[in-house]
Amino acid sequence: MSELTLREASRRPDLLAPGHRLCAGCAEPTMARMILKAVRGPTVVTTATGCLEVATTIFPYTAWNLPWIHTAFENAAATASGIEAAWRAMRRRGRGPLSKYETLDVVAFAGDGGTYDIGLQALSGALERGHDFTYVLLDNEAYMNTGIQRSGGTPYAAETTTSPAGSVIPGKREWKKPIEDIVIAHRIPYAATLSPAYPLDVLRKARRAFEADGPAFLHAIVPCSRGWRFPPEKTIAVSRLAVQTCIFPLWECWLEGGRPAYRLSAPSEAIAKRPETKRPVEEYLSIQGRFRHLFQPKRRDDIIRSIQEWVDDRWAQLLEKAGF
Amino acid sequence: MTALERQLLMGLNGDEAAAYAVKQVNPDVVAAYPITPQTIIVERFSEYVANGLVETEFVSVESEHSALSCCIGAAAAGARAFTATSSQGLALMWEMTYIASALRLPIVMAVANRALSAPINIHNDHSDAMGARDSGWIQIWCENSQEVYDACIEAWRMGEHPDVQLPVMVNLDGFTLSHTLENVMTLPDEEVSEFVGERRFMRVRGHLGEADFRLDPENPITMGPLDLPDFYYEHKLQQVEALKAALRAIPEVDDEYHRVSGRRYGFLHPYRLEDAELALIGLGSTMGTVMHVVDELREEGVRAGALKLRVFRPFPEEALKEAIMGIPAVGILDRAISFGAPGGPLYMEVKTTLYEEEERPILVNYIHGLGGRDTTPDLIRAIYKDLDRARARGGAEEKVIYAGVRG
Numbered sequence: 001m002s003e004l005t006l007r008e009a010s011r012r013p014d015l016l017a018p019g020h021r022l023c024a025g026c027a028e029p030t031m032a033r034m035i036l037k038a039v040r041g042p043t044v045v046t047t048a049t050g051c052l053e054v055a056t057t058i059f060p061y062t063a064w065n066l067p068w069i070h071t072a073f074e075n076a077a078a079t080a081s082g083i084e085a086a087w088r089a090m091r092r093r094g095r096g097p098l099s100k101y102e103t104l105d106v107v108a109f110a111g112d113g114g115t116y117d118i119g120l121q122a123l124s125g126a127l128e129r130g131h132d133f134t135y136v137l138l139d140n141e142a143y144m145n146t147g148i149q150r151s152g153g154t155p156y157a158a159e160t161t162t163s164p165a166g167s168v169i170p171g172k173r174e175w176k177k178p179i180e181d182i183v184i185a186h187r188i189p190y191a192a193t194l195s196p197a198y199p200l201d202v203l204r205k206a207r208r209a210f211e212a213d214g215p216a217f218l219h220a221i222v223p224c225s226r227g228w229r230f231p232p233e234k235t236i237a238v239s240r241l242a243v244q245t246c247i248f249p250l251w252e253c254w255l256e257g258g259r260p261a262y263r264l265s266a267p268s269e270a271i272a273k274r275p276e277t278k279r280p281v282e283e284y285l286s287i288q289g290r291f292r293h294l295f296q297p298k299r300r301d302d303i304i305r306s307i308q309e310w311v312d313d314r315w316a317q318l319l320e321k322a323g324f
Numbered sequence: 325m326t327a328l329e330r331q332l333l334m335g336l337n338g339d340e341a342a343a344y345a346v347k348q349v350n351p352d353v354v355a356a357y358p359i360t361p362q363t364i365i366v367e368r369f370s371e372y373v374a375n376g377l378v379e380t381e382f383v384s385v386e387s388e389h390s391a392l393s394c395c396i397g398a399a400a401a402g403a404r405a406f407t408a409t410s411s412q413g414l415a416l417m418w419e420m421t422y423i424a425s426a427l428r429l430p431i432v433m434a435v436a437n438r439a440l441s442a443p444i445n446i447h448n449d450h451s452d453a454m455g456a457r458d459s460g461w462i463q464i465w466c467e468n469s470q471e472v473y474d475a476c477i478e479a480w481r482m483g484e485h486p487d488v489q490l491p492v493m494v495n496l497d498g499f500t501l502s503h504t505l506e507n508v509m510t511l512p513d514e515e516v517s518e519f520v521g522e523r524r525f526m527r528v529r530g531h532l533g534e535a536d537f538r539l540d541p542e543n544p545i546t547m548g549p550l551d552l553p554d555f556y557y558e559h560k561l562q563q564v565e566a567l568k569a570a571l572r573a574i575p576e577v578d579d580e581y582h583r584v585s586g587r588r589y590g591f592l593h594p595y596r597l598e599d600a601e602l603a604l605i606g607l608g609s610t611m612g613t614v615m616h617v618v619d620e621l622r623e624e625g626v627r628a629g630a631l632k633l634r635v636f637r638p639f640p641e642e643a644l645k646e647a648i649m650g651i652p653a654v655g656i657l658d659r660a661i662s663f664g665a666p667g668g669p670l671y672m673e674v675k676t677t678l679y680e681e682e683e684r685p686i687l688v689n690y691i692h693g694l695g696g697r698d699t700t701p702d703l704i705r706a707i708y709k710d711l712d713r714a715r716a717r718g719g720a721e722e723k724v725i726y727a728g729v730r731g
């Protein structure tokens with residue numbers, strides 16, 4: 001495995017070019033650009049319907065400096081399967097336009113709606129079949145493209161337009177679906193979490209994902225200024241707090257002797273070693289308008305406490321898996 | 325040796341005929357999901373893969389939606405891609421059928437036609453493919469296993485024709501064809517390879533200059549972008565033009581296939597229409613029964629004829645008009661209902677085609693055979709009799725007749 005430095009990455013061309021129409025403060029293009037800095041060579045990208053797709057390709061313009069396709073919402077993994085199968089067949093036969101490429105990095109970008117909900121079946125199928133591709137979940141924790149509706153990836157108590165904070169129901173009533181557990185249960189060769197606040201970690205994991213022989217899954221937290229209700233200049237701060245509070249810890253997972261082996265990444269590993277540095281989840285919640293109803297007009301200690309318990313419980317499970 | 329002497333006679337049911345033809349074509353990717361009565365196609369093809377008889381990457385997907393999505397990804401990457409389905413499978417694919425044609429991907433799909441739920445029914449009618457008739461695919465309808473075999477070879481050339489670049493659906497009646505053993509003349513592998521040749525690509529203006537319309541790392545383009553009111557309509561018009569071009573391309577491909585195989589089907593097959601007073605138009609295996617009844621009626625002195633339509637999309641208006649012009653009474657057999665419409669799908673197309681003509685035949689629509697109900701020679705005779713009454717009366721009493729159903 002070759003490590004990519006920030007200096008090298010900065011010299012590589014931007015495969016997602018500037019000039020797209022994603023919102024100011026959106027973490028999606030930051031994440032997509034960083035991930036694509038780590039490709040090994042010839043690359044094909046497919047993107048599920050969503051913000052990233054609509055805002056980067058308004059015909060006749062495009063921000064993609066590589067071959068790119070969008071087909072539908074729920075099928076990014078199935079579309080990627082087809083691209084990978086085409087390359088594999090052409091390689092084997094030694095003919096066809098992709099036959100000359102020794103490697104082809106096939107990357108599928110999808111949002112939380114396209115992954116936790118409508119695209120889960122296609123994702124599971126592609127993972128089970130073992131296609132050699134990298135699936136990137138750009139998780140902004142709601143259907144942002146249609147105007148902030150709750151998804152299976154929306155956290156507990158968050159306000160969205162279909163889980164409004166009302167006088168009776170305080171936001172989303174369900175906990176975030178444990179997508180990584182579902183994905184890792186497929187025994188794929190590589191899975192990892194990413195935060196845009198830690199670019200070197202992103203580069204290294206993206207490269208590992210591309211190099212994995214089989215399906216790789218990258219789960220990126222991509223804060224959405226509009227949907228999470230924070231000022232656009234706070235995106236990286238929010239991304240960092242997600243890691244520092246352990247609501248979104250950074251780790252990677254690969255197979256050892258057929259079993260998943262977990263390793264915490266540097267920022268999360270530091271917290272594991274010095275538990276007193278783990279910050280309360282309230283710090284993360286309180287800077288986002290989607291959780292405002294937990295603090296105003298009346299402080300909801302009960303809900304904040306249950307979120308902290310959920311974070312602590314998940315973190316403890318992760319520490320155990322990572323050998324702490 | 326003549327074309328026919330080089331061919332091998334095989335006993336194949338419709339599904340096997342499709343699988344065997346696709347084996348000979350040896351596409352890059354086959355992605356499919358089992359569903360009765362299509363399943364034999366994927367079973368046979370899996371055997372070809374398991375025995376190393378094809379170089380195809382067989383993707384055993386988890387749904388029909390993913391089957392077509394996978395074919396779309398593969399075809400966009402420059403591969404030849406095939407899938408097969410029936411009924412609910414095609415219904416589940418519906419979203420992707422429009423995307424395959426709009427992305428101008430010459431995928432080939434065999435559809436073993438089966439009724440749509442509810443109630444669930446595994447037997448033949450045409451509701452599945454008729455539900456996809458506006459999706460921008462070329463639709464070929466087969467009468468027997470031979471036609472299935474031939475169509476599953478010709479389809480690649482029709483869809484990949486430079487002026488067309490569209491997906492092709494090859495329809496075969498569930499069970500009646502899919503599971504019925506028939507004699508099929510098959511070409512040698514190398515003649516099929518030579519006939520289909522290499523896949524050709526459309527040239528487009530990409531953002532970096534002229535490019536093949538495919539996912540090419542060296543000349544990248546953006547496929548399937550967001551298309552707003554300023555361009556979407558123009559792109560739809562290009563699909564209209566492509567289907568019009570298919571009206572010219574299909575006979576070209578037929579001519580070439582005729583040179584190889586000695587067989588030619590055209591858009592339609594007129595049967596004893598020259599002096600006919602009564603004619604039935606229809607699709608698929610029923611037309612074999614209809615032609616058999618025509619022969620019997622002719623023996624009895626009835627001037628009956630038949631017209632089998634092979635290509636339903638693009639709809640061959642001119643060929644149809646030419647074939648039935650001057651026939652006083654024409655019955656249209658529909659094996660599907662378009663609920664709430666003035667008649668069955670084929671009836672509406674025929675009637676629309678004839679509207680501008682000065683001399684129009686009497687038209688009667690006969691809906692038949694839903695959910696696999698057998699369309700027997702007796703039923704066809706009764707239909708001809710009813711049509712003759714309409715002719716004698718100078719018009720149909722009822723425009724749409726639900727034939728062979730309890731009231």
